[in-house]
Amino acid sequence: MNSVDKNIPLERSFSDIIADYHELTKPGITLAVLASMLVGYVLGSGASFSYLIMINVLIGTYLIASGTGAHNQFIERNLDSLMKRTRNRPLAAHRISPTNGKIFSLSLIFAGLIYLVVFVNPVAAAVSFATTFIYLAIYTPMKRVSAFNIMIGAVPGALPPVGGWAATTGNISDPGMWILFAILFLWQITHVMAIAWFCKDDYAGAGYRMLPKNDISGKKTAFYAILCTVLLFPVSYALYYLKYSGMVYLVLAILLAAFYLYYTLVFAKERTSQNARKLMFASIAYLPLIWAAVFIDRLF
Numbered sequence: 001m002n003s004v005d006k007n008i009p010l011e012r013s014f015s016d017i018i019a020d021y022h023e024l025t026k027p028g029i030t031l032a033v034l035a036s037m038l039v040g041y042v043l044g045s046g047a048s049f050s051y052l053i054m055i056n057v058l059i060g061t062y063l064i065a066s067g068t069g070a071h072n073q074f075i076e077r078n079l080d081s082l083m084k085r086t087r088n089r090p091l092a093a094h095r096i097s098p099t100n101g102k103i104f105s106l107s108l109i110f111a112g113l114i115y116l117v118v119f120v121n122p123v124a125a126a127v128s129f130a131t132t133f134i135y136l137a138i139y140t141p142m143k144r145v146s147a148f149n150i151m152i153g154a155v156p157g158a159l160p161p162v163g164g165w166a167a168t169t170g171n172i173s174d175p176g177m178w179i180l181f182a183i184l185f186l187w188q189i190t191h192v193m194a195i196a197w198f199c200k201d202d203y204a205g206a207g208y209r210m211l212p213k214n215d216i217s218g219k220k221t222a223f224y225a226i227l228c229t230v231l232l233f234p235v236s237y238a239l240y241y242l243k244y245s246g247m248v249y250l251v252l253a254i255l256l257a258a259f260y261l262y263y264t265l266v267f268a269k270e271r272t273s274q275n276a277r278k279l280m281f282a283s284i285a286y287l288p289l290i291w292a293a294v295f296i297d298r299l300f
Contacts, residue, residue: 012095020090021104026069032287033065033160034058039291040164040180042298043244048168057124057167060116061160067108068132074101075140082206085199120167127163127172131156143208150192150210158184176244182235183290186228190264191283193225198273198280218271222264225279229264232257236290249297253290260286 041054073080073091080092090096096104109132116125135156142149158181165177196203196210197218203210215221236253239245263282267275 020095024070024073024090024096024101024104025066025108026073027066029069030062030065034061035288035291036160036180036184037061037164037167039294040161040177041167042164043161043176043180043294044165044174045168050168053120053167056119057116057164060112060120060125061128061163062112063108063115064112064128064132065160067105067110067112068135070101070105070108071136072140074098074105075136077101079144079206079208083199083202085202116167121170123170123172124163124167127159127166131159131163134159143210145209147209150189150196153192154185154188157188158182160184175242176239179235179239179242179244183232183239184287186231186235187260187283187287187290189228190225190260191280191287193221194267194276194279194283197221197267197271198276222268222271225264226261226268229257229261232260239294245294245297246300247297248300249293252293252296256286256290256293 037057038054041057042049045053073089076086077089077091077098080086080089086092091098091101113125113129116128134152139149139153139156142152161180161184162172162177165174165180166172200210233254236257237250239253240247240250260282263275263279267279269275
């Protein structure tokens with residue numbers, strides 16, 4: 001007779017089950033990945049823009065990004081159960097069994113890879129594979145080993161626009177895609193620093209080695225946050241200088257970088273949990289707005 005996990009509710013509605021599997025895919029992060037990928041696709045396509053390719057790369061990226069988020073939760077399910085902010089996730093709370101979570105996540109990853117190879121191109125698929133591999137095989141275990149994990153984690157987080165650009169060009173040699181990568185890379189480090197600061201006790205209790213754990217005063221955290229935010233100015237300008245975007249984008253990008261820097265400096269001056277939360281919300285606002293600036297500029 002098969003044993004039954006007593007932690008998994010026996011009577012659950014179909015809609016509850018679907019909601020848990022949807023939550024397993026980290027829908028918020030997946031949406032951000034799709035938006036970033038789409039920016040790369042739109043800028044990279046130029047006059048050769050194709051709605052069919054765009055739809056196909058959206059589908060393939062959605063599958064692999066969803067699967068990556070789900071498999072991350074499968075790997076970290078026991079640690080997630082130790083943290084306040086993650087203990088109610090479907091696998092951590094035992095609403096989905098580990099076996100089902102693993103099958104579900106791997107199925108999405110492989111389906112996405114195959115889809116991109118068949119309906120887009122192998123280069124875009126290779127970028128997506130690299131994103132998933134770095135995130136799951138390097139960044140995820142490194143969070144328990146070294147605070148340097150924030151830098152490593154920013155790499156797969158910044159690759160979606162490269163994948164979108166590669167979907168339309170079939171290569172990864174264009175400087176434009178790497179400027180988008182740099183914007184996302186720098187944004188993400190400050191974003192994660194803010195979260196790690198006000199969740200430092202939660203992370204430490206679960207055994208994660210985020211930077212604040214070894215930075216009691218917060219001076220290192222503030223320094224890296226300011227450095228990355230300041231670097232957004234020249235990197236954002238590079239997109240205009242190399243004529244990938246126009247003056248509308250440049251003005252909006254500089255204003256947004258100044259907005260982001262302001263909250264970074266507020267946090268640096270007084271490194272409280274409240275200011276870290278303000279910085280986090282500023283970072284959440286910055287990303288869709290900078291991508292909107294790219295799209296608005298493209299319209300003009």
